[in-house]
Amino acid sequence: MSEEKAAPAAAGPGARNLFTRxxxxxxxxxxxxxAAWAGGxxxxxLVTLCAIGLFVEWLMVSGAAGNAPLLxxxxxxxxxxxxxxxxxxxxxxxxxLALGVVAVAFRSSAPRSWAIGGFAYAALAQxxxxxxxLDRSEGFVALVFIFLVVWCTDIGGYFAGRAxxxxxxxxRVSPNKTWAGAAGGFVFSLIVAAGFAANGFGKIGPxxxxxxxxxxASQLGDLFESAVKRRFGVKDSSHIIPGHGGLMDRLDGYVxxxxxxxxxxxxxxxxxxxxxxxxxW
Numbered sequence: 316m317s318e319e320k321a322a323p324a325a326a327g328p329g330a331r332n333l334f335t336r337x338x339x340x341x342x343x344x345x346x347x348x349x350a351a352w353a354g355g356x357x358x359x360x361l362v363t364l365c366a367i368g369l370f371v372e373w374l375m376v377s378g379a380a381g382n383a384p385l386l387x388x389x390x391x392x393x394x395x396x397x398x399x400x401x402x403x404x405x406x407x408x409x410x411x412l413a414l415g416v417v418a419v420a421f422r423s424s425a426p427r428s429w430a431i432g433g434f435a436y437a438a439l440a441q442x443x444x445x446x447x448x449l450d451r452s453e454g455f456v457a458l459v460f461i462f463l464v465v466w467c468t469d470i471g472g473y474f475a476g477r478a479x480x481x482x483x484x485x486x487r488v489s490p491n492k493t494w495a496g497a498a499g500g501f502v503f504s505l506i507v508a509a510g511f512a513a514n515g516f517g518k519i520g521p522x523x524x525x526x527x528x529x530x531x532a533s534q535l536g537d538l539f540e541s542a543v544k545r546r547f548g549v550k551d552s553s554h555i556i557p558g559h560g561g562l563m564d565r566l567d568g569y570v571x572x573x574x575x576x577x578x579x580x581x582x583x584x585x586x587x588x589x590x591x592x593x594x595x596w
Contacts, residue, residue, distance in 0.1 A: 475499020
């Protein structure tokens, strides 16, 4: 989201918007970290509520939020899958979510592909977030690493973009984002990796490569969400978070980054050790 909400021309409104964003972050960041630290049902509850929120907002953006049976069906299948994920019954959880795709397709009207895509997007966020935290040894550290890479990519992009400006990254999709902002966010993510290595949370080389990959994924996730909103002529996915818009606006980069992190972690550490697979090389 780094430059999605660039400051308006007037300094006053821009300053107020930045203050609102910071104030919201001061509430949301401790909540996310506390739930991640607690893990278990606390983290599952937060993640599942967010996943349901993502699905609802996707339907709002695509103009299908008025379809109550579709909304309830998708939300119910995400909720049903949650306890199976927490209890490590991954096969059953994935079966539930697969059935959810079928149920959403059945409940939706044309174009079904957007409703299915929204459910898949929400399910990806849910499964990936829980999979990383299931690792008891490194799950919390891995999540904090992902959080900080995404947040610092966002912050670095915001300030580098405002300070330097220059050529636009992809003006047709997101007219406020610049190559300078993308580079600034990328550099900030590498600083996160260096900080983790300096404090004994991994080797510098693998952490730099991992942070770089997650930063790129985060920025691509941001662009993807912008493209979806632009497709439907929507500025914000909702107004649930003051200064940030909706959950899709706030979590776009995180969803892409945690999905990539979960894939890397599972490939290296197995389904029960995604956190270790991501952090220990």
